Amino acid sequence: MTPTGHQGPVGSRPASAGPELRSWAPLLALIVLCLGFGLAEPGFATVENLWTIADRSAIPLILAVGSTFIILQGSIDLSIEGVMAVSSLTFAMCALNSRTGLDLGVLGLVLAIFAGAGLGLLSGLVTTCLRVPSFMVTLGVWSLSAGIAMLLSGDQPPLIKDPMLRAFGLGRGLAVPNLFLVAVTVVLLGYALQSYTRFGRYSMVIGGGEDLARLLGLPVDRYKVLAFAFAGLLSGLGGALESARIGLGHVEVGVGQMFATITAVVIGGTSLGGGRGGVLQSVVGTLTLAVLTNGMIFVGISPYAQKAVQGALILLAVLVTTWPLRSRLRIVK
Amino acid sequence: MKRAMSCPAMITACVAVIVIVAAPATAAEPICDKSDIRVVNSMREIAQPYHADLDKGGRLFAAWAGLKDYVLQLNQGDSDKQISLMRLLMATNPRCTIFNVEPNADLVVKPMVDAANRSGAWIVTHWAHNEGLHPFDGNDHWIAHIAVDSLGAGVAISRHLVDAIGHTGGVVALQGRLDTDPARKRFAGLQQVLQNTPGVRLLDQQTANWDRTAAFPIVQTWLTKYGDRINGVWAANDDMALGALEALRAAGLAGKIPVVGVDGIPEAIAAVEKGEMVATVSSDAYYQGSIGLAMGTCVLTGQVPLPASWPKEKREFYLKLVVITRDNAAQYLREPQPSAYVADWQCDKLWNRSTGKAF
Numbered sequence: 163m164t165p166t167g168h169q170g171p172v173g174s175r176p177a178s179a180g181p182e183l184r185s186w187a188p189l190l191a192l193i194v195l196c197l198g199f200g201l202a203e204p205g206f207a208t209v210e211n212l213w214t215i216a217d218r219s220a221i222p223l224i225l226a227v228g229s230t231f232i233i234l235q236g237s238i239d240l241s242i243e244g245v246m247a248v249s250s251l252t253f254a255m256c257a258l259n260s261r262t263g264l265d266l267g268v269l270g271l272v273l274a275i276f277a278g279a280g281l282g283l284l285s286g287l288v289t290t291c292l293r294v295p296s297f298m299v300t301l302g303v304w305s306l307s308a309g310i311a312m313l314l315s316g317d318q319p320p321l322i323k324d325p326m327l328r329a330f331g332l333g334r335g336l337a338v339p340n341l342f343l344v345a346v347t348v349v350l351l352g353y354a355l356q357s358y359t360r361f362g363r364y365s366m367v368i369g370g371g372e373d374l375a376r377l378l379g380l381p382v383d384r385y386k387v388l389a390f391a392f393a394g395l396l397s398g399l400g401g402a403l404e405s406a407r408i409g410l411g412h413v414e415v416g417v418g419q420m421f422a423t424i425t426a427v428v429i430g431g432t433s434l435g436g437g438r439g440g441v442l443q444s445v446v447g448t449l450t451l452a453v454l455t456n457g458m459i460f461v462g463i464s465p466y467a468q469k470a471v472q473g474a475l476i477l478l479a480v481l482v483t484t485w486p487l488r489s490r491l492r493i494v495k
Numbered sequence: 496m497k498r499a500m501s502c503p504a505m506i507t508a509c510v511a512v513i514v515i516v517a518a519p520a521t522a523a524e525p526i527c528d529k530s531d532i533r534v535v536n537s538m539r540e541i542a543q544p545y546h547a548d549l550d551k552g553g554r555l556f557a558a559w560a561g562l563k564d565y566v567l568q569l570n571q572g573d574s575d576k577q578i579s580l581m582r583l584l585m586a587t588n589p590r591c592t593i594f595n596v597e598p599n600a601d602l603v604v605k606p607m608v609d610a611a612n613r614s615g616a617w618i619v620t621h622w623a624h625n626e627g628l629h630p631f632d633g634n635d636h637w638i639a640h641i642a643v644d645s646l647g648a649g650v651a652i653s654r655h656l657v658d659a660i661g662h663t664g665g666v667v668a669l670q671g672r673l674d675t676d677p678a679r680k681r682f683a684g685l686q687q688v689l690q691n692t693p694g695v696r697l698l699d700q701q702t703a704n705w706d707r708t709a710a711f712p713i714v715q716t717w718l719t720k721y722g723d724r725i726n727g728v729w730a731a732n733d734d735m736a737l738g739a740l741e742a743l744r745a746a747g748l749a750g751k752i753p754v755v756g757v758d759g760i761p762e763a764i765a766a767v768e769k770g771e772m773v774a775t776v777s778s779d780a781y782y783q784g785s786i787g788l789a790m791g792t793c794v795l796t797g798q799v800p801l802p803a804s805w806p807k808e809k810r811e812f813y814l815k816l817v818v819i820t821r822d823n824a825a826q827y828l829r830e831p832q833p834s835a836y837v838a839d840w841q842c843d844k845l846w847n848r849s850t851g852k853a854f
Contacts, residue, residue, distance in 0.1 A: 205719075205720055208719070214712075214716055214719040217712070217715060218712040218715065218716075311542075312541075316541075317541055317544075317548075317550065318547060318761075319543075319544070332741065332745035404708060407741065407745075408707050408708055408737075408738060412542070412707065412708075413542035414706065414708070415708055417706060417708065417709075456712075456716050459701060459713065459716045459720065462699070465670065465700065465702045466673060468701075
């Protein structure tokens with residue numbers, strides 16, 4: 163993808179967390195949302211519900227960190243749901259399960275993550291080597307991996323019987339859901355990658371202006387492949403963890419996650435054009451969505467209206483986030 | 496002249512041919528040789544046990560009836576794909592082709608029935624029902640529509656749920672996709688039972704789109720919001736019921752709060768046996784995956800007259816549902832044998848499981 167025409171900063175500085183209002187707008191929106199729900203329904207603002215929200219956002223957070231780097235580079239990853247399905251089944255069939263005789267335990271988790279990374283690598287290589295837009299490539303990989311998952315699943319989805327893995331997926335350590343602890347670790351890792359490594363800084367540069375980055379002699383393709391592999395790895399992790407939680411390997415384990423992830427990244431303030439945003443922004447975006455779905459149940463919005471309310475609030479959030487950018491957006495695609 | 500027949504002679508010959516071909520058909524002579532019969536199951540996907548069992552039922556029947564040509568068509572929820580896959584097969588040997596179909600949506604029933612009427616293929620539909628469209632309204636190749644009494648299913652599980660909580664307390668309900676007919680009717684069944692059970696209150700209802708992963712966080716949120724005011728969980732299908740069960744397990748409540756679902760998938764039956772679920776309702780996927788093929792085969796081999804001559808209640812009827820509770824769970828846990836269905840596949844027993852005219 164080429165940059166979308168805004169004159170974004172082309173430099174090797176990390177995520178712009180400057181004093182400008184726009185970086186804080188999504189966080190502000192999140193806080194307002196929390197206050198609103200808390201005032202409307204006091205049960206919302208309890209420690210217990212905090213952990214419920216944390217649990218709900220654990221897997222979306224992991225997925226969002228992966229997608230952040232891809233979107234920062236100006237690409238897009240549509241293969242999340244397919245990759246999650248493959249890793250979900252790989253994990254379920256390698257851990258102690260009802261279908262195969264394997265009992266690899268945590269090694270199964272590692273294999274599932276590798277499967278995800280492999281699919282991500284494939285997306286990255288096809289995008290860069292064959293110069294096909296990531297939109298098309300990852301759409302293809304989505305179908306491909308959903309097909310593989312379907313084959314693996316066959317006619318009986320494998321049930322996970324390993325009590326330790328199940329307990330990890332469902333359990334809490336010191337009140338905090340285990341999966342949320344994993345998500346926090348991933349977020350910290352993502353933030354470190356973004357701020358302290360060449361990968362993070364170059365991702366920003368590539369998104370800001372890929373042609374310029376190439377002129378500067380940066381190994382653009384290498385970092386793009388890396389970003390896809392990293393996102394695939396995290397989708398794999400997400401799929402496997404979701405399986406540990408619900409107790410089986412399932413083709414539809416990631417249904418709805420692709421749009422949710424992209425939405426979360428964008429309402430957090432990462433520009434779809436690339437070059438702007440970061441991991442922490444995506445965290446805010448993900449939490450906003452989690453608070454929204456949780457809060458709507460708390461205040462008792464009719465399920466018939468929830469989709470509409472969610473859509474309206476997302477539009478509002480995007481509007482607030484991008485308002486200060488209007489003047490700089492020359493081309494809107 | 497030797498070279499050409501006269502016009503009246505040609506017409507006579509034509510009529511003769513038609514009579515020769517058509518007369519036996521009306522007298523229920525075989526339409527197709529058994530080796531020409533092709534049986535097709537058309538459904539969404541087979542990743543879920545319900546659909547896998549539909550496919551297994553179809554295969555069991557084909558093997559039992561000695562039919563070699565069994566085709567499985569999967570459309571991944573894409574209605575256009577479902578129709579075009581069916582049209583593809585209708586291009587060859589349509590008159591000996593039988594489709595046993597789970598239509599993706601109500602609206603695709605009409606195009607697929609039209610295609611069958613036009614090509615001469617035979618079709619039996621399940622579940623989705625296009626309001627105002629009936630097999631007996633001149634759709635001679637639409638053998639039958641086998642409806643599932645979703646309201647009855649909703650009522651049955653709701654009764655077991657309120658019984659399990661002693662007719663007092665609060666329940667929460669997980670709905671299916673709100674724009675689907677089974678979702679609406681199953682929920683209407685719950686509402687009907689609750690109206691007659693003043694002691695039980697519906698605390699909240701949300702949709703989890705039939706999906707296990709979606710049900711999990713919703714139930715978690717409810718547990719946080721309502722705490723011990725929740726005495727029972729109602730789910731419009733087993734997948735969501737099992738997602739709810741895992742959320743209860745995470746809170747240490749599995750087996751303590753009764754859960755009910757619909758479909759009778761193996762995992763749910765296992766959960767019923769363990770006492771973690773109270774009841775589920777099965778339409779018997781093996782039966783649904785085979786009965787349409789059995790009907791078609793009986794028609795094509797001339798063992799029953801053409802569907803056009805059947806009474807209405809044989810062409811549009813409700814399927815008997817089985818409620819699975821702890822008492823009878825064990826017998827549904829085993830993989831069924833063809834012997835369990837052979838009696839229902841006999842040409843004079845095709846309506847064994849009908850509970851009467853649908854709609």
